[in-house]
Amino acid sequence: xxxxxxxxxxxxxxxxxxxxxxxxxxxxxxxxxxxxxxxxxxxxxxxxxxxxxxxxxxxxxxxxxxxxxxxxxxxxxxxxxxxxxxxxxxxxxxxxxxxxxxxxxx
Amino acid sequence: xxxxxxxxxxxxxxxxxxxxxxxxxxxxxxxxxxxxxxxxxxxxxxxxxxxxxxxxxxxxxxxxxxxxxxxxxxxxxxxxxxxxxxx
Numbered sequence: 466x467x468x469x470x471x472x473x474x475x476x477x478x479x480x481x482x483x484x485x486x487x488x489x490x491x492x493x494x495x496x497x498x499x500x501x502x503x504x505x506x507x508x509x510x511x512x513x514x515x516x517x518x519x520x521x522x523x524x525x526x527x528x529x530x531x532x533x534x535x536x537x538x539x540x541x542x543x544x545x546x547x548x549x550x551x552x553x554x555x556x557x558x559x560x561x562x563x564x565x566x567x568x569x570x571x
Numbered sequence: 572x573x574x575x576x577x578x579x580x581x582x583x584x585x586x587x588x589x590x591x592x593x594x595x596x597x598x599x600x601x602x603x604x605x606x607x608x609x610x611x612x613x614x615x616x617x618x619x620x621x622x623x624x625x626x627x628x629x630x631x632x633x634x635x636x637x638x639x640x641x642x643x644x645x646x647x648x649x650x651x652x653x654x655x656x657x658x
């Protein structure tokens with residue numbers, strides 16, 4: 466294997482692990498804010514790792530620029546969307562689940 | 572290199588199925604919006620990977636458009652859920 470294929474394989478494996486962890490956290494966490502915490506971070510990082518890994522094996526320069534630009538768009542758009550979701554939920558008085566106040570969401 | 576792309580695509584699909592369970596079950600409407608946003612983000616990467624699997628990386632144009640559409644959709648739905656209107 467050439468060196469860039471090795472780098473791509475490592476980055477894709479890391480992206481898979483991070484992405485699957487985020488998905489499992491989105492399913493398993495107890496309330497909305499913790500689910501947002503897992504999903505918001507791993508969605509940015511995991512997809513960015515996979516896209517940057519793919520950029521190493523692109524044959525031509527233009528496609529490489531496009532792949533990196535998709536990664537940049539994701540890095541800007543995903544945290545913004547997460548922030549907007551959090552703000553909307555907070556304005557709607559969605560209470561976080563705590564041990565002393567279990568009356569929030571189970 | 573094809574099996575690396577295939578493995579990544581299968582892992583993304585498993586993640587998509589897990590998130591889909593949350594989108595169906597989700598107790599509040601914000602869970603559904605969050606799951607929809609996550610599904611959209613994963614779909615962008617999946618479309619890019621499909622281009623690499625089939626040997627035509629030009630699929631990336633669709634991924635760019637899908638990224639912008641997903642972001643605008645999420646912000647629009649949240650604005651509607653927040654204020655009750657879109658203007």
